[in-house]
Amino acid sequence: MVSFKNLTIRDILYRSRMAYSNRPSLSFVGQEPITYADMAIIVHNVSGMLSTLGIGKGDKVALIGENSPNWGMAYLAITSMGAVVVPILPDFSGHEMEGIINHSEAKAVFVSAKLYGQLNTKNLPGVIAYILLNNLQPFDESVTTPPAGMLYETPIADANKVYDDYELPFPDEDDLAAIIYTSGTTGRPKGVMLTHKNMVSNVLSTLMIQEITETDRFLSILPLSHTYECTIGFLIPMTTGAVVYYLDKPPTPNVLIPAMQVVKPTMILSVPLVIEKIYKSKIKSELTSTLLKRKLYSFAPTRKLLHRIAARKLHETFGRNIRFFGIGGAKLSFEAERFLHEGRFPYSIGYGMSETSPLLTGSSPKLVRFRTAGFCIPGQELKLLNPDPKSGEGEIIVRGSNVMVGYYKDPELTQTMFIDGWLRTGDLGHIDRDGYVEIRGRSKNMILTASGENIYPEEIEDVINKHELVAESLVYELRGKLVARVHLNREALEKYYENIKHTAKDLQHTAEDSTRKVLDEIMTFVNTKVSKFARLNQIVEQQEPFVKTPTQKIKRFLYKD
Numbered sequence: 001m002v003s004f005k006n007l008t009i010r011d012i013l014y015r016s017r018m019a020y021s022n023r024p025s026l027s028f029v030g031q032e033p034i035t036y037a038d039m040a041i042i043v044h045n046v047s048g049m050l051s052t053l054g055i056g057k058g059d060k061v062a063l064i065g066e067n068s069p070n071w072g073m074a075y076l077a078i079t080s081m082g083a084v085v086v087p088i089l090p091d092f093s094g095h096e097m098e099g100i101i102n103h104s105e106a107k108a109v110f111v112s113a114k115l116y117g118q119l120n121t122k123n124l125p126g127v128i129a130y131i132l133l134n135n136l137q138p139f140d141e142s143v144t145t146p147p148a149g150m151l152y153e154t155p156i157a158d159a160n161k162v163y164d165d166y167e168l169p170f171p172d173e174d175d176l177a178a179i180i181y182t183s184g185t186t187g188r189p190k191g192v193m194l195t196h197k198n199m200v201s202n203v204l205s206t207l208m209i210q211e212i213t214e215t216d217r218f219l220s221i222l223p224l225s226h227t228y229e230c231t232i233g234f235l236i237p238m239t240t241g242a243v244v245y246y247l248d249k250p251p252t253p254n255v256l257i258p259a260m261q262v263v264k265p266t267m268i269l270s271v272p273l274v275i276e277k278i279y280k281s282k283i284k285s286e287l288t289s290t291l292l293k294r295k296l297y298s299f300a301p302t303r304k305l306l307h308r309i310a311a312r313k314l315h316e317t318f319g320r321n322i323r324f325f326g327i328g329g330a331k332l333s334f335e336a337e338r339f340l341h342e343g344r345f346p347y348s349i350g351y352g353m354s355e356t357s358p359l360l361t362g363s364s365p366k367l368v369r370f371r372t373a374g375f376c377i378p379g380q381e382l383k384l385l386n387p388d389p390k391s392g393e394g395e396i397i398v399r400g401s402n403v404m405v406g407y408y409k410d411p412e413l414t415q416t417m418f419i420d421g422w423l424r425t426g427d428l429g430h431i432d433r434d435g436y437v438e439i440r441g442r443s444k445n446m447i448l449t450a451s452g453e454n455i456y457p458e459e460i461e462d463v464i465n466k467h468e469l470v471a472e473s474l475v476y477e478l479r480g481k482l483v484a485r486v487h488l489n490r491e492a493l494e495k496y497y498e499n500i501k502h503t504a505k506d507l508q509h510t511a512e513d514s515t516r517k518v519l520d521e522i523m524t525f526v527n528t529k530v531s532k533f534a535r536l537n538q539i540v541e542q543q544e545p546f547v548k549t550p551t552q553k554i555k556r557f558l559y560k561d
Contacts, residue, residue, distance in 0.1 A: 002207060007200035007201055007204075008175075009076065009080055009171070009196055010081075010171055011200070017040035020214055021035065022035055023036055026069035026073070026243070027069060027244075028248050029247055029262055037157075039076075042073050044163065046077035047168050048168065049136075050077065052162075055083055055107060057171070058082065061085055061107065062106040062108070063086065063225070064088045064097060064109065064110065065111060067220055067223065067224050070133050072238075074110045074131070074136060075230075076238075078110075079177050085178045086101070087226075088101075089225045090223065091550065098119060102126065103181075106127060108131065110131045111130060111131075111133060112133040113132060113134050114149075116148075135152075137155075173195065176405070177194055178193075179408050180226075180354050182354050190407045190413065191410070192227075192408075193404055193406055193407065194227075194354075195405060200235075202401075203231060205380060206377060208379070209363055209378070210362070210364045212267070214241030217267070218245065218265060220246050221270065223550055227358040228329055228551065231359070247259055260318050263319065264321045266321050267322070267323065268324075268326070270325065270326065272336065275325075275327065276336045280468075283310050283314070284335070287310065307338075307342040308344065311339070312343075324365060328351065328359075330552060332349060333465055347368065348364060348374065357402040360396075360425075361376050362375075379402075382397070383396075384431060391454075396425045396428070396439075397425065398425060399423060428441055441456035441459065445457050447477045447482070453533040460530060467522050467525050469488055469493055470487075473486045475536070484539045484540070485546075486541060496518070520539075
C-alpha cells in the first residue's frame with residue numbers, strides 16, 4: 001500500500017524514482033517510454049532552469065499544451081519546487097488564455113509551439129519567461145516564433161551541475177500546488193485553488209477502492225489540464241509506477257482504435273459522450289439493423305445475450321486487456337450504461353468536481369451498482385443537505401482533505417460554497433441504504449412546477465437521447481413551459497428520409513416540413529415515456545452541436561433564451 005510522510009507531489013516523484021527507477025513512465029503511443037529514473041532527472045533539471053529564470057516558491061507558472069510526456073514533466077517540475085502550476089485548457093481562446101495568465105499573475109508560461117500563436121505576448125506584461133513545451137527549453141519571444149508544426153522531443157536525462165548549485169525549495173503539504181480555471185456550465189470562470197494535500201490525499205483515497213500497479217498501462221484521451229485526467233490519469237499512475245501513453249493526434253476513431261491495439265491498455269478514463277457515441281452509432285445500430293434483430297433486441301433475455309457478444313467485441317477493440325474503464329464528468333445515459341452493465345464490461349462511474357481534487361464517489365468495476373456513481377471513497381465525508389422527507393433527495397455536501405481552499409481572488413464566491421465547513425456541490429442526489437450515490441441533476445437546473453413537482457432536465461434528456469434520430473438534447477423552462485432543444489443525428493436522419501421516399505412516394509414535404517415531422521415524432525416519443533408534469537410543450541431543432549465544457553457537459557447558460 002502506498003503511503004507518504006508528507007502529502008506532496010514532490011514526494012510522489014521521488015518515491016517513484018526510488019521504487020520504479022527502471023520502469024517505463026511516460027510516452028507517446030509507438031515510442032519508447034522514458035524511465036522513472038530519467039524522468040526524475042529531467043524534472044529536476046527543469047526545476048533548476050525555472051529557478052535560474054527567477055521562479056521561486058509560491059510563484060505561478062502557466063502550462064498550456066496538448067497532452068504529452070513533456071506536459072507531465074513540466075507539471076512535476078513546477079509543483080515539486082514549490083511553485084504553483086496553472087494548467088490552461090488548450091481549447092480556450094487566446095483571449096481566455098491571456099485572461100487566465102494575467103488573473104493568476106503567472107510569472108512564466110510553458111506553451112506548445114502549436115498554441116503559442118494564439119497568445120499576444122504584449123498583453124502579458126507580468127510574464128518574465130516563456131518555455132517551449134516541445135523541448136522544455138526557454139526562448140526569447142521577442143526574437144523567436146516557434147513553428148506551429150514543431151515535433152515534441154524528450155530532453156536528455158543528464159544531471160545538470162549548474163542547476164545542482166541552486167537549492168530548490170521543498171513544498172509543504174498545505175502549500176498551494178495548482179490553480180484550476182474552469183468555465184463550467186454557468187459561464188463564470190473560476191480559479192480553483194488546490195493544495196498538495198488536496199490532490200495527494202485524493203490519490204491515496206482513490207487507490208483504496210481500485211488497485212493500480214506498476215504493470216498497468218494507461219491510455220490518456222482526456223485533457224491533462226482538467227483535474228479528472230490530471231489526478232486520476234496522471235498523478236495516480238505516477239504514484240504506482242504505471243505507464244501512461246499519449247496520442248500525438250486528436251482521439252478520433254481512426255487514431256484511437258489503432259493506438260489501443262498498440263498499447264493494449266489496462267485502464268482508460270473517459271467521459272460519457274465517448275461511450276455513448278460508440279454505443280449509439282456502432283453497437284445499437286448493428287443490433288437493431290433489421291426487423292428480426294429489433295424484435296430480438298426488444299426481448300430482455302436475448303438483448304442481454306447480444307450485449308454480452310457486443311461487449312466482447314468492444315473488449316477486443318480496446319486491446320483485450322482493459323480491466324478498468326472509468327467514466328466521469330457527466331451523467332451516462334441509461335441505454336449506454338445498460339449495455340456496459342449487461343455486457344459485463346469492466347466499467348466504473350465516478351462523481352466529483354474540480355473543487356474536490358476531483359473524486360468524491362466511485363467503485364471498482366466489480367462493485368458497480370447500476371445507475372449510481374458508486375460510494376463515498378475513504379477519507380472523505382459526504383451527506384445530503386436538507387433531504388426531502390418523501391424522496392430522500394437533497395443537495396450533496398462534502399468535506400475532507402481533498403476539498404479546495406477556495407477560489408483565487410474571490411473570497412465572496414468561496415464563502416457561498418461552504419456551509420458549516422461542508423462544501424456545497426450544487427448537485428442533487430440520493431443515497432441508498434448501502435451508501436451508493438445516485439446523481440439526480442444540478443440544483444440550479446431543477447425546475448419546480450406550479451403544482452410543486454421537481455423536474456430534473458437531465459432525466460428528460462436521457463429519454464430524448466434514446467430516440468434513434470437524436471444526437472443530443474437540452475431541456476429548459478421558458479415562460480412556464482418545458483422546451484427541448486434537439487441536435488439531430490444527421491446520419492440516421494438521412495436513412496430515415498430514404499425510407500420515407502420508399503414507403504410514401506407521394507409525400508412532397510419540403511426539408512423544413514420533414515424536420516418538423518421528425519421533431520413532432522420525437523416529442524410524442526418522449527411524452528409517452530415521462531410523467532404528465534414532465535411532458536414537453538415544445539421541441540426545436542438545434543442546428544449546430546451544443547457548445548460543451550472540457551468534460552463534454554453542455555454549457556446550458558448559452559441556451560436559455
